[in-house]
Amino acid sequence: MTGRNRSGRTLRGALALAIATSLVLVLVGPAEAGSNRVVDVWFQRSGEPVAATRHAPTIMRTVQALLAGPTHAERRRGLRSAIPAGTKLRELSIARRIVTVDLSARFAAGRTDRAPSGRIGQLVRTVRGIPGVRAVRVRIEGGTPIGLFPGYDLRRPVFTAPSASRAPGIRELQQLLVDLGFSSDSGVTGVFDPRTATAVLGFQKWVGLPRDGELGDETISALLRATRPQPARRAGGRRIEVHLGRQLALLVSEHRVLRTVHISTGAAGATPVGSYRVFRKERYSWSVPFQVWLPWASYFTGGIAFHEYPDVPTYPASHGCVRVNGFDATTLYAFASSGTPVDVFYESA
Amino acid sequence: MNVFRRRLLGSVVACAAVLVAGMAVGTPSPGRAAEAPVARPAPPPELVVALDLGDPALQAGAIRGIDVVVARGFEVDLARVLAKRLGSTRVRLVNVRPAGRRLAAGAVSWHIALAALTRAEVNEAHATSIPYLPAGQAVVPRRGVEPPRSLAVLRTLQLCATRRSAGVATIASVVRPDQRPILAPGNDRLVQLLQTGACDAALVDGVAVGRVVAGRGQLLGRVAVRVDREPGVVVAVAAGSPIALRDIDRVLRHLRASGTLSALARRWLGIDPARLRPLVAVEPTEPPTTLPQ
Numbered sequence: 216m217t218g219r220n221r222s223g224r225t226l227r228g229a230l231a232l233a234i235a236t237s238l239v240l241v242l243v244g245p246a247e248a249g250s251n252r253v254v255d256v257w258f259q260r261s262g263e264p265v266a267a268t269r270h271a272p273t274i275m276r277t278v279q280a281l282l283a284g285p286t287h288a289e290r291r292r293g294l295r296s297a298i299p300a301g302t303k304l305r306e307l308s309i310a311r312r313i314v315t316v317d318l319s320a321r322f323a324a325g326r327t328d329r330a331p332s333g334r335i336g337q338l339v340r341t342v343r344g345i346p347g348v349r350a351v352r353v354r355i356e357g358g359t360p361i362g363l364f365p366g367y368d369l370r371r372p373v374f375t376a377p378s379a380s381r382a383p384g385i386r387e388l389q390q391l392l393v394d395l396g397f398s399s400d401s402g403v404t405g406v407f408d409p410r411t412a413t414a415v416l417g418f419q420k421w422v423g424l425p426r427d428g429e430l431g432d433e434t435i436s437a438l439l440r441a442t443r444p445q446p447a448r449r450a451g452g453r454r455i456e457v458h459l460g461r462q463l464a465l466l467v468s469e470h471r472v473l474r475t476v477h478i479s480t481g482a483a484g485a486t487p488v489g490s491y492r493v494f495r496k497e498r499y500s501w502s503v504p505f506q507v508w509l510p511w512a513s514y515f516t517g518g519i520a521f522h523e524y525p526d527v528p529t530y531p532a533s534h535g536c537v538r539v540n541g542f543d544a545t546t547l548y549a550f551a552s553s554g555t556p557v558d559v560f561y562e563s564a
Numbered sequence: 565m566n567v568f569r570r571r572l573l574g575s576v577v578a579c580a581a582v583l584v585a586g587m588a589v590g591t592p593s594p595g596r597a598a599e600a601p602v603a604r605p606a607p608p609p610e611l612v613v614a615l616d617l618g619d620p621a622l623q624a625g626a627i628r629g630i631d632v633v634v635a636r637g638f639e640v641d642l643a644r645v646l647a648k649r650l651g652s653t654r655v656r657l658v659n660v661r662p663a664g665r666r667l668a669a670g671a672v673s674w675h676i677a678l679a680a681l682t683r684a685e686v687n688e689a690h691a692t693s694i695p696y697l698p699a700g701q702a703v704v705p706r707r708g709v710e711p712p713r714s715l716a717v718l719r720t721l722q723l724c725a726t727r728r729s730a731g732v733a734t735i736a737s738v739v740r741p742d743q744r745p746i747l748a749p750g751n752d753r754l755v756q757l758l759q760t761g762a763c764d765a766a767l768v769d770g771v772a773v774g775r776v777v778a779g780r781g782q783l784l785g786r787v788a789v790r791v792d793r794e795p796g797v798v799v800a801v802a803a804g805s806p807i808a809l810r811d812i813d814r815v816l817r818h819l820r821a822s823g824t825l826s827a828l829a830r831r832w833l834g835i836d837p838a839r840l841r842p843l844v845a846v847e848p849t850e851p852p853t854t855l856p857q
Contacts, residue, residue: 320626320634323626355634356634357626357633358626358628358631359628360624360625360634361618361624361625362619362620363626363634394757395761396760440759441759442761442783443760472761
């Protein structure tokens with residue numbers, strides 16, 4: 216056992232020595248030692264990290280290649296560096312596989328808080344990409360940076376490159392739909408479900424996107440810059456606006472849209488334009504002409520009502536009533552108390 | 565020899581005349597004696613300024629030991645302007661983290677401290693200047709909401725703030741809104757809440773509001789008012805410092821009047837919080853005019 220332990224220790228020692236030797240060679244070794252070594256140097260294109268290859272025998276040469284910036288050809292391809300031109304490498308050292316890079320004050324020039332991941336990201340990605348390097352310690356003029364790069368504690372070594380941009384997750388998008396009034400709090404589940412698809416449909420109708428109910432790039436982009444829908448008419452109190460063009464019902468309270476609901480109105484203009492009031496409410500309403508139960512019905516003119524319906528397409532499809540999707544039917548029913556004004560119109564937009 | 569004697573005599577007479585004239589000028593007349601200022605200590609050739617690095621807009625940099633080797637930000641520029649106006653030829657910046665929330669008392673290695681300090685955060689042993697920045701919360705309304713004209717109007721709005729921020733404390737202690745405020749985990753979410761209309765107005769640190777709204781002007785309302793809880797951010801003058809507090813106050817007043825402070829604020833903070841209309845009048849505590857004995 217003792218012999219095996221000793222041999223294991225010797226093996227580990229030899230391995231550590233080999234790694235240390237190779238790192239020292241990579242760090243300060245002659246150009247010949249690794250003249251064919253191809254390394255990735257990281258730049259940016261439209262804010263996203265992009266690698267460019269360089270022949271650099273040492274870590275020092277690799278960092279210098281990074282500081283030199285993209286070549287003319289690379290610039291023509293749209294590559295840019297967030298590191299200010301003229302940044303000098305003052306010193307480079309390595310200990311315990313952590314590379315300390317000491318840069319001139321120029322590295323911190325300009326507004327570093329505007330693109331915080333840029334400079335540090337490029338540096339860390341480039342140096343961490345070198346085999347054997349575990350982390351990068353950044354120094355500026357020999358000093359420890361504090362507060363210069365928001366979001367990074369550079370008093371400690373950086374082990375992983377920061378992500379350049381993060382796509383919003385489903386939960387964040389669902390929260391946005393809630394904030395904008397297209398869904399309720401219970402719609403934030405972290406899973407793309409039928410309720411989310413219904414809320415997305417409502418949003419797509421409002422902003423005029425193709426009505427597919429999916430969170431595609433265009434819809435996500437629009438969601439991220441969207442503002443809450445505004446009522447079309449200036450009238451106080453609680454009321455409902457039915458937008459026949461967009462196929463949406465807006466639940467408005469004191470000029471503020473509380474909820475925007477995906478609906479389907481009467482085909483071929485069967486839902487009459489005009490100003491009405493809710494006059495009858497029935498939890499279950501029996502439709503005599505169509506011989507069907509209509510849940511959560513709020514009548515506002517003649518036999519025309521808001522009611523829940525299993526099929527709410529993106530276009531006018533009913534016989535005149537306003538079909539409400541199953542996720543919002545109870546909300547609309549609770550909102551539309553007797554006497555609530557209902558404005559039905561084709562919006563100009 | 566005669567010529568030499570005559571020249572010597574002439575020199576002696578000239579020297580005596582210069583001496584007498586000098587004494588005459590230097591001696592205060594009876595009328596001026598009463599106005600003669602108390603002998604002021606000469607400004608130190610090297611002004612040592614204590615910072616508390618960390619905020620990219622107020623003060624950030626790189627340190628070796630306590631020495632700041634690279635520095636930038638509103639308070640760094642202000643420290644340099646102050647030093648120049650006070651007559652110091654050099655500035656040495658040192659990073660001194662206040663112990664807890666109060667700047668420590670006792671023997672200190674700096675003359676003045678600029679570290680986003682309010683008077684409450686400075687130990688009574690040190691003196692404090694007049695404020696150079698308001699310490700209040702800017703009101704950022706959502707798009708479509710006018711900046712509130714009064715605290716009563718602000719109270720009726722759905723407010724939001726970042727969790728554990730001074731904004732939350734201001735909402736609770738000064739605004740006391742009708743509706744429970746919405747708390748956001750960070751500034752991005754805060755802006756999202758405004759953008760989506762989930763809240764009507766957010767309370768954001770006056771010194772940070774410029775960065776929060778930068779590039780998002782189209783999505784948000786106009787930032788025009790603020791709510792103060794404290795008189796403002798002050799310069800701490802170390803006990804026993806050769807810098808006279810009244811000189812610092814004089815320079816700060818001049819910098820405010822000349823627009824230098826405002827220009828610095830716009831450069832580093834994006835918005836000068838002093839230009840936002842305060843919704844609440846905070847009684848400024850008159851700073852002591854002399855250093856505590």
